[in-house]
Amino acid sequence: MCTSNLLYVGMDVQKDSVMIAVLPEHAKEPTRVERVCNDPRRLRRFFERLGREGEIRACYEASGAGYLLHRWLEEWGHHGDIAAPSLIPTLPWCSSPRSATSAASRARGS
Numbered sequence: 001m002c003t004s005n006l007l008y009v010g011m012d013v014q015k016d017s018v019m020i021a022v023l024p025e026h027a028k029e030p031t032r033v034e035r036v037c038n039d040p041r042r043l044r045r046f047f048e049r050l051g052r053e054g055e056i057r058a059c060y061e062a063s064g065a066g067y068l069l070h071r072w073l074e075e076w077g078h079h080g081d082i083a084a085p086s087l088i089p090t091l092p093w094c095s096s097p098r099s100a101t102s103a104a105s106r107a108r109g110s
């Protein structure tokens with residue numbers, strides 16, 4: 001695994017899918033935003049490929065699905081932080097955050 005590059009990964013976890021935004025360490029905006037099936041084999045393959053690009057720092061919302069994802073990430077050797085939904089900032093004009101917007105804001109840590 002190449003650890004010279006740090007990748008911040010924000011995820012919006014749903015029952016059937018995970019919206020993932022990838023923000024490289026020095027980028028201002030996510031370079032990738034993808035929806036991946038919420039299946040351990042597909043997610044593992046996604047993170048194995050992403051892990052070749054750099055060290056992964058993931059963040060996702062606290063929920064039943066988020067805790068399961070947390071266990072998977074740790075098992076696969078990646079770092080993951082769980083964010084309390086009430087502490088995740090929302091846009092004032094957006095009453096219900098979209099998955100891509102939520103994933104991107106988690107990747108930025110904002």
